[in-house]
Amino acid sequence: MMSAVLEFLYRVLALLTLALVIRVVVDAWLEIPYSILLILVGVVISILPIDVGLRLSHDVIMSLVLPIILFNGTIELNRRLLRDNLTVPLVLVVVGIPLAVVLLGGLTSVAFGLPILISLLLAAIVVPTDPIAILSVFEEIDAPERLSVIIDSESLFNDGVAVVIVNVLLLLIAERPVPTVGLEIAGTAIADILFVGVGGFLIGIGLGYATTQFIHRLPERMAILLVTVLVAYGSYIIAQSVIGVSGILATVGAGLFVETTAAEGASIDRDTLEFVRDTWEGGAFLVSTLVHVLIGAQVPIASLLEHRRAILVAVALVLVVRAVAVYSLVGVVNAIATTPTPRSYQHLLVWGGVHTVVPIALALGLPAGLPHREFIQAVVFGVAITGALVQGLLMPTVLRVTGVRERASQVGPPDGAG
Numbered sequence: 344m345m346s347a348v349l350e351f352l353y354r355v356l357a358l359l360t361l362a363l364v365i366r367v368v369v370d371a372w373l374e375i376p377y378s379i380l381l382i383l384v385g386v387v388i389s390i391l392p393i394d395v396g397l398r399l400s401h402d403v404i405m406s407l408v409l410p411i412i413l414f415n416g417t418i419e420l421n422r423r424l425l426r427d428n429l430t431v432p433l434v435l436v437v438v439g440i441p442l443a444v445v446l447l448g449g450l451t452s453v454a455f456g457l458p459i460l461i462s463l464l465l466a467a468i469v470v471p472t473d474p475i476a477i478l479s480v481f482e483e484i485d486a487p488e489r490l491s492v493i494i495d496s497e498s499l500f501n502d503g504v505a506v507v508i509v510n511v512l513l514l515l516i517a518e519r520p521v522p523t524v525g526l527e528i529a530g531t532a533i534a535d536i537l538f539v540g541v542g543g544f545l546i547g548i549g550l551g552y553a554t555t556q557f558i559h560r561l562p563e564r565m566a567i568l569l570v571t572v573l574v575a576y577g578s579y580i581i582a583q584s585v586i587g588v589s590g591i592l593a594t595v596g597a598g599l600f601v602e603t604t605a606a607e608g609a610s611i612d613r614d615t616l617e618f619v620r621d622t623w624e625g626g627a628f629l630v631s632t633l634v635h636v637l638i639g640a641q642v643p644i645a646s647l648l649e650h651r652r653a654i655l656v657a658v659a660l661v662l663v664v665r666a667v668a669v670y671s672l673v674g675v676v677n678a679i680a681t682t683p684t685p686r687s688y689q690h691l692l693v694w695g696g697v698h699t700v701v702p703i704a705l706a707l708g709l710p711a712g713l714p715h716r717e718f719i720q721a722v723v724f725g726v727a728i729t730g731a732l733v734q735g736l737l738m739p740t741v742l743r744v745t746g747v748r749e750r751a752s753q754v755g756p757p758d759g760a761g
Contacts, residue, residue: 379735385639401708414575415627417598503592543589547596654725
């Protein structure tokens with residue numbers, strides 16, 4: 344009889360073998376984002392149904408998966424381009440996330456007849472964006488790095504902010520049998536969000552800066568790699584479990600302030616830092632590969648069919664709210680910016696806003712006694728799967744229509760022009 348450890352290893356290797364086949368097929372014949380095809384295959388597994396023997400949970404995604412994906416995402420960011428283009432992602436997170444939650448919460452309350460706090464909770468769960476699928480397409484066509492940095496950095500920050508909002512709303516719902524919203528409640532929620540969010544980010548910054556100072560005194564690359572693993576997961580644990588602030592934003596803050604690029608006169612050579620970044624990239628790739636298959640395989644097909652009309656309405660509302668937030672806020676930023684964000688970039692910010700990993704983790708973590716829990720989970724899964732498949736599969740077409748693909752293939756003005 345196979346032991347539990349060997350059985351687990353067998354199932355993981357089976358999924359990775361399937362992922363390898365998909366990767367080869369995508370590279371050779373299909374113009375489909377790799378992660379989108381992984382989700383699609385997972386959905387087929389769920390429909391058949393085939394028991395893969397592995398399941399995602401809220402704790403697994405939040406505590407094991409997200410730190411590696413977020414930390415890798417932050418250390419890969421082009422820091423110069425991020426500084427030059429920080430205003431757009433910052434505005435989309437600080438103003439755009441609350442705006443999207445309020446707009447979507449109000450619309451879903453009217454559309455589905457939900458209490459306002461429940462509708463706001465649904466909105467806060469579904470708004471975080473996941474750029475992995477979209478950025479894989481950008482890499483294949485060598486899309487402008489400025490666009491990739493804006494989309495990637497917005498996603499890294501909005502995950503943490505949305506999680507904080509969700510946790511605050513869950514506390515408010517638990518404290519009030521009849522969910523209502525008033526100025527006092529709103530003020531308390533805003534204060535909690537600021538404390539938890541900013542507190543987590545500042546802790547991450549401190550740990551990231553201290554890590555950078557420490558690794559310059561380390562002798563070799565394996566020690567440096569171990570330190571980065573410790574700060575990625577340690578910042579999350581210290582912030583989330585010890586201090587009680589946002590662990591996700593702590594990991595993002597740490598990643599932003601851990602220096603993994605070789606500077607002139609630095610004590611660490613370029614090859615060592617490239618080894619650290621490549622190792623993180625490989626680990627994040629393996630984790631995200633498994634996660635995207637399991638997301639599809641864990642889709643509650645019967646519940647989605649039962650709530651199919653509500654899901655289609657929610658998909659449309661999410662896209663409309665995303666468009667309102669992006670076009671209005673980026674338009675305001677463009678009015679005062681020295682280098683405006685092109686309209687084509689704004690279209691891709693809207694269309695590239697798919698909602699998968701973090702929304703599904705938040706939906707899986709909803710408490711058992713929460714009113715309308717099954718409905719929220721069905722809608723979140725429905726929006727995640729429908730949005731990812733439709734937006735992801737049509738992304739190559741959108742890139743051509745907006746002209747980004749053609750411009751990316753030409754030698755022209757520097758990134759960010761026009």
